[in-house]
Amino acid sequence: MYFKESNYANQAIETLELPYATFYFLDNIIISEIAQGVTYSLEKAYPMIEMAKQIYGTDAEVGYISNRVHQYAVKPRDWMRFFKDNSCVKAVGLVSYTPVGLTNILFEKVFIPTSTKRFSSLDHAIAWTRSRIDPNPRLQQLIG
Template sequence: MNFLDTNYAEQVKKTLELPQATFYFLEDLIIGEIDEGSHYNMKNALPLVKAAKDFYGKNAQIGYISNRVNNYTVSPRDWMNFYKENRYLKAVALVCYTPTKYSKGTFEKMFIPTQTKQFSCLETAILWARTKTRPNLDKSL
């Protein structure tokens, strides 16, 4: 499910369209949808990092949701390098709609040094991520 097809789309505060991806900034979350056939790495992510720091501030505690509606590849080791310099991610959710994407996500989780969980439903991923960015929400997810 594309993010814009959810009830959460009305919560978008900013949309960032880059050559290989679209990112939706909510109050405490970024939801990313990488384009079909792209290879996403740290170099591609630098404009996102700058936009996120400008939007949320450099000390914000936010969640990131990778909504994997398309087929693409990532450089998992870049997550380690990213996290060394950017410790504002409280949680990462990987929304995987096929068994192949789920398997790739399981591998990538090994390289993400923050709370990370996989989902098959975008809305459930949003609820979970918000329990990490908003401490007073129900932690049962």
């Protein structure tokens, strides 16, 4: 299920659309949808990282959900590079809608040094991620 078709679409504070991905920023969760056939690397994540710092600040707890509505490749070691400089990500939900995708996630989880879980439902991924993240007080003041 695409995020924009979900019951959570109205909760997006900001959206970042790039040629290779769309990122949705919720109160304390970033949801990515990477385009078909892309090899997603840390370098391609930099625009999302910079926008997240602007929205959430540099020390807020954030969850990240990879909503894999398309087939694409990930450089697993880039997860380790990412977490070296971005320890504010406290939970990672990996959503896949195919059996092969769910199997690939098992391998990828080895490279993610934070709380990680695989899902076949975006709804379950959002609920689980929210349960792992403290509310962002800075953002609550802005939207509350």
